[in-house]
Amino acid sequence: MHRVYLDNNATTPVLPEILAAMQPYFGERFGNASSIHHHGQEARAAVERARQSVAMFLGCATSEIVFTSGGTEADNLAIFGVVQPGDHVISSQIEHHAVLNSCRQLEGSDCEVTYVPVGGQGRVDPDDIRRALRPSTRLITIMMANNETGVLQPLEEIGRIAAEAGVCFHADAVQAAGKVPIDVRRIGCHLLSISGHKMHAPQGVGALYVKKGTGLRPMVHGGRHERARRAGTENVPGIVALGRAAELSRQALTRGENERMAALRDRLEQTILSQIEGTNLNGSAAPRVPNTSSIAFDCIEGEALVIALDLKGLAVSTGAACSSGAIEPSHVLTAMGLSAEQARGSLRFSLGKQNTGDDVDFALSLVPPTVARLRELSPVYNRTAPSPRLSRRM
Numbered sequence: 001m002h003r004v005y006l007d008n009n010a011t012t013p014v015l016p017e018i019l020a021a022m023q024p025y026f027g028e029r030f031g032n033a034s035s036i037h038h039h040g041q042e043a044r045a046a047v048e049r050a051r052q053s054v055a056m057f058l059g060c061a062t063s064e065i066v067f068t069s070g071g072t073e074a075d076n077l078a079i080f081g082v083v084q085p086g087d088h089v090i091s092s093q094i095e096h097h098a099v100l101n102s103c104r105q106l107e108g109s110d111c112e113v114t115y116v117p118v119g120g121q122g123r124v125d126p127d128d129i130r131r132a133l134r135p136s137t138r139l140i141t142i143m144m145a146n147n148e149t150g151v152l153q154p155l156e157e158i159g160r161i162a163a164e165a166g167v168c169f170h171a172d173a174v175q176a177a178g179k180v181p182i183d184v185r186r187i188g189c190h191l192l193s194i195s196g197h198k199m200h201a202p203q204g205v206g207a208l209y210v211k212k213g214t215g216l217r218p219m220v221h222g223g224r225h226e227r228a229r230r231a232g233t234e235n236v237p238g239i240v241a242l243g244r245a246a247e248l249s250r251q252a253l254t255r256g257e258n259e260r261m262a263a264l265r266d267r268l269e270q271t272i273l274s275q276i277e278g279t280n281l282n283g284s285a286a287p288r289v290p291n292t293s294s295i296a297f298d299c300i301e302g303e304a305l306v307i308a309l310d311l312k313g314l315a316v317s318t319g320a321a322c323s324s325g326a327i328e329p330s331h332v333l334t335a336m337g338l339s340a341e342q343a344r345g346s347l348r349f350s351l352g353k354q355n356t357g358d359d360v361d362f363a364l365s366l367v368p369p370t371v372a373r374l375r376e377l378s379p380v381y382n383r384t385a386p387s388p389r390l391s392r393r394m
C-alpha cells in the first residue's frame with residue numbers, strides 16, 4: 001500500500017545522511033566518551049564536534065550546550081533547574097505538556113504559576129507577560145512554535161521584557177528547530193530546548209542551551225558529565241545524529257529549502273480550504289513555521305478522519321501525539337477560542353524534509369472525498385446549508 005507521512009510534528013524519519021553519520025558509533029567507534037584510551041577519545045571528539053554544530057545552529061558557545069535525552073528532559077531541566085519553592089513562574093496556556101505538567105508539579109511545591117492566555121490566532125500578548133510579572137517571578141517559559149498550529153510566538157519581545165525585569169527566560173524551541181532560524185542572543189533567552197526527533201535525528205536525544213552564568217541545578221545526579229549539569233554516559237550515536245541534523249538544518253535554511261516546504265504546505269492547505277466547505281485554518285493570520293497546517297473541519301470527528309485517512313495510507317494527526325486517544329479536546333485550540341467540537345474536528349498536517357509534491361497530491365486526492373463521506377454519515381451535518389464559518393475570539 002502506498003503510504004504518505006504528514007505527521008512530522010509527532011516525529012520525523014531519520015534522514016539517510018544522519019543515519020550514516022551515527023552508524024559507526026554503534027559499531028567500530030563504540031567508546032565511552034569519558035574513557036581516556038583511544039576508543040574513549042574517538043567518542044569524545046565526536047561528541048564535541050556535535051556540540052560545535054549545535055552551538056553554531058543556535059548561535060551560542062559550545063560550553064552553553066547540554067545534551068539531554070530529548071525535549072521533555074530539556075524542558076524539565078530548564079524549569080526545575082532554576083525554580084525554587086516560593087518562586088513565581090509565567091508560562092502560557094498553549095505550552096506542550098512537557099512544560100505544562102512541569103509547571104503543575106511546581107504548583108504542588110509552593111510555587112505559583114501564571115498561565116497567560118492567547119488570542120484567537122494562538123499568539124501570546126507580550127503585555128500579558130509584562131502584567132503578570134511579580135517581584136517573586138523567577139522564570140518565564142514560553143514556546144517558540146506551537147506543536148499543534150505551528151504558530152510562532154513573539155519571543156524577542158518577551159526576551160526584552162525578561163531582560164528589563166531581570167527574570168530568567170526559557171524558550172521551548174522543539175517545534176521551531178530546523179524550521180525557522182534560531183539565534184539565542186537575538187531571542188534574549190537564558191535557556192532553550194531542542195529535540196532530535198523533530199529535526200530528522202532519532203528519538204531520545206535533545207539539547208538545552210544554558211546561557212553562561214545561568215545558575216542551573218542538575219536534575220539527574222551521578223558523574224560530572226556535561227560540566228556537571230546532566231549526569232549519565234553520553235548517548236554518543238544520538239548526539240552525533242543531533243549534530244549532523246543541526247548542520248543539515250542550517251544548510252537547508254540558508255539554501256531556502258524551507259520556502260520549498262512552505263510552498264508545498266500552502267498548496268495543501270489552500271486546496272483543502274477552497275475545495276471543502278466548512279473548513280477553517282487555525283492561526284491563519286499569525287506567523288507560522290513553514291511545515292504545519294491545523295485545519296478545523298465542521299461536523300467532523302477528527303479521530304474518525306485520522307483513522308479513515310490512515311486506512312487509505314495517509315498519516316496525519318488530531319494534534320499532540322501524546323494526547324491521541326484522550327477524549328479531552330486540544331487545550332491549545334480551546335485556548336484559541338474554538339469550541340470543544342471545533343477542536344475535536346481539527347486535523348494537523350505537518351510536513352518534513354522528505355515530503356514531495358506527489359505526497360501533497362496524494363493527500364489532496366484523499367482528504368476531500370473522505371471528509372465528504374464522513375459528513376454524509378454525520379447526523380448533524382446539513383448538506384444543503386453548510387454551517388457558518390467558525391467564529392472565535394481574536
Ligand code: PLP
Binds near residue numbers: 010073145197
Ligand atoms: N515541546 C514541544 C513543543 C513538543 O512538540 C514536544 C514533543 O512533541 C516536546 C517538547 C517533547 O519533546 P520530546 O518528544 O523530545 O521529549
